[in-house]
Amino acid sequence: MMSEAETAFSIRGLDLWYGKSQALKSVTADLPARSVTALIGPSGCGKSTFLRTLNRMNDLVGGVRIEGSVLYDGVDVLSPSTDVIDLRKRVGMVFQKPNPFPMSLYDNIAYGPRVHGVKDKARLDDVVESSLVRAALFDEVKDRLHESALGLSGGQQQRLCIARVLAVEPEVVLMDEPTSALDPISTAKIEALLDELKRDYTIVIVTHNMQQAGRVSDRTAFFLLGELVEYAATKELFFNPADERTENYISGRFG
Amino acid sequence: MFGSASLSVLAVLLITVFMFRSGLPLFKVVSVADFLFTTRWEPTAADPGYGILSFIVGSFLVTGLALAIAVPTGMAVGVFLAELSDDRSSRTIRSAVELLAGIPSVVYGLFGIAVITPASRALFGGSGYGALSAAAILAIMTLPTIITVTDSSLRALPRELKEGSLALGATHWQTIYKVLVPAARSGIIAGVILGMGRAIGETLAVLMVGGNAPIMPKGLNGMVRTLTMNIITDMSYATGDHLTSLFATGMVLFAFILGLNLIARLALKKSMTGVGGGAGA
Numbered sequence: 197m198m199s200e201a202e203t204a205f206s207i208r209g210l211d212l213w214y215g216k217s218q219a220l221k222s223v224t225a226d227l228p229a230r231s232v233t234a235l236i237g238p239s240g241c242g243k244s245t246f247l248r249t250l251n252r253m254n255d256l257v258g259g260v261r262i263e264g265s266v267l268y269d270g271v272d273v274l275s276p277s278t279d280v281i282d283l284r285k286r287v288g289m290v291f292q293k294p295n296p297f298p299m300s301l302y303d304n305i306a307y308g309p310r311v312h313g314v315k316d317k318a319r320l321d322d323v324v325e326s327s328l329v330r331a332a333l334f335d336e337v338k339d340r341l342h343e344s345a346l347g348l349s350g351g352q353q354q355r356l357c358i359a360r361v362l363a364v365e366p367e368v369v370l371m372d373e374p375t376s377a378l379d380p381i382s383t384a385k386i387e388a389l390l391d392e393l394k395r396d397y398t399i400v401i402v403t404h405n406m407q408q409a410g411r412v413s414d415r416t417a418f419f420l421l422g423e424l425v426e427y428a429a430t431k432e433l434f435f436n437p438a439d440e441r442t443e444n445y446i447s448g449r450f451g
Numbered sequence: 452m453f454g455s456a457s458l459s460v461l462a463v464l465l466i467t468v469f470m471f472r473s474g475l476p477l478f479k480v481v482s483v484a485d486f487l488f489t490t491r492w493e494p495t496a497a498d499p500g501y502g503i504l505s506f507i508v509g510s511f512l513v514t515g516l517a518l519a520i521a522v523p524t525g526m527a528v529g530v531f532l533a534e535l536s537d538d539r540s541s542r543t544i545r546s547a548v549e550l551l552a553g554i555p556s557v558v559y560g561l562f563g564i565a566v567i568t569p570a571s572r573a574l575f576g577g578s579g580y581g582a583l584s585a586a587a588i589l590a591i592m593t594l595p596t597i598i599t600v601t602d603s604s605l606r607a608l609p610r611e612l613k614e615g616s617l618a619l620g621a622t623h624w625q626t627i628y629k630v631l632v633p634a635a636r637s638g639i640i641a642g643v644i645l646g647m648g649r650a651i652g653e654t655l656a657v658l659m660v661g662g663n664a665p666i667m668p669k670g671l672n673g674m675v676r677t678l679t680m681n682i683i684t685d686m687s688y689a690t691g692d693h694l695t696s697l698f699a700t701g702m703v704l705f706a707f708i709l710g711l712n713l714i715a716r717l718a719l720k721k722s723m724t725g726v727g728g729g730a731g732a
């Protein structure tokens with residue numbers, strides 16, 4: 197089944213340096229479309245760096261040097277001539293800490309469509325509602341759309357941030373430890389949401405929590421010291437790891 | 452520590468008490484309304500007039516004009532420092548701005564006489580001494596406050612806010628004016644109000660270029676006397692009720708500054724409690 201899946205990202209020989217220290221070492225992988233890929237590994241192993249390469253968020257960091265190639269749907273992601281705005285519109289991102297803008301719920305979600313030129317009020321209303329519905333938040337907040345988003349609980353804020361990403365109609369949603377700042381109930385809600393979203397979206401999620409990777413992902417990539425040690429179907433990687441380092445990590449011997 | 456803190460509180464109280472004790476007796480001679488809302492300032496006439504409305508208007512005219520120049524310019528420089536320039540040029544510009552804040556006001560006044568009044572004369576005619584020239588000087592003097600506050604409010608914002616906007620495909624520029632500046636708004640407003648306080652209280656530099664005619668200013672380029680100029684001009688020779696009226700002028704100025712500080716404090720308090728002000732989620 198997996199081999200027939202359409203590929204979203206095709207990464208070949210990806211090296212990345214922050215100044216003199218190498219954060220990614222010759223990473224090669226194909227990330228399938230419309231499924232959940234989990235990136236696991238100890239802190240500082242390069243998994244977040246890898247994730248942030250996919251939508252060029254590493255551009256914001258000074259002194260970064262990247263070699264190798266990342267293709268997304270035929271687009272050369274790393275090329276200086278690539279339209280980063282368009283790339284980020286297609287490849288959205290949810291962050292570790294919920295980061296709602298200090299404005300109303302409505303304006304938070306309408307923000308993306310507005311910066312991409314949607315002005316029509318009725319259409320914005322539609323987008324706001326449907327994005328909140330898809331992020332499983334609408335029923336909880338439908339009466340307070342015009343109140344500040346900062347009044348929401350942490351879990352609601354994170355779902356709002358997911359809704360905000362969905363509002364720009366991306367194809368991919370990158371998630372950088374999206375539940376690490378949340379309580380177990382909010383975490384469960386977001387995991388359930390991932391199961392829904394993977395039908396329509398390609399999801400790449402960085403997580404510290406191996407149970408979470410086991411629960412939500414179809415494929416898992418294990419990073420160690422900047423190297424992609426093992427990348428396989430999640431069940432395979434957890435129950436029958438090919439590399440000793442993977443086994444040591446998932447059995448909790450380090451990290 | 453506690454001793455010095457108490458001492459500064461005591462100093463404020465003493466100044467307040469002293470100011471009111473020396474100024475209030477004026478209202479036995481002239482009504483509060485006549486003092487604040489009439490324009491006849493003839494304290495040495497046989498039938499003395501103590502109306503300071505022209506000077507209140509003068510103070511606000513000069514300050515308003517100064518802010519109209521300094522707020523957009525200062526915010527632009529602040530945004531440039533925090534978001535657009537590289538670290539090295541930012542550091543250089545920041546030290547230049549700090550230097551600007553440390554220049555004595557008499558030097559600003561000299562600069563005004565040497566450069567601004569001739570420029571104003573060439574551009575708008577008249578003597579060159581008037582509200583516009585005073586406002587230009589005040590604008591330069593207020594700039595450091597507005598630049599510094601805009602710069603630091605923006606830099607205090609959590610990085611996630613900026614990344615969140617960019618990750619949605621917004622441009623850097625859209626991120627700045629739709630997310631970052633609004634999120635830093637309360638801090639910036641507080642800075643503007645503090646700058647306004649400084650502008651209203653400034654004396655020497657405006658005295659040197661403002662013209663100092665004790666009349667209602669005739670237009671933006673007209674000669675102007677502010678509350679501070681009124682006190683300093685007459686102080687050297689005033690006696691009796693005239694002297695009291697200068698203390699009363701000081702009371703009015705004091706009340707304005709106090710009011711502005713309260714507003715600034717409220718705005719800052721709001722920016723501390725809101726997530727956008729840098730407190731995080």
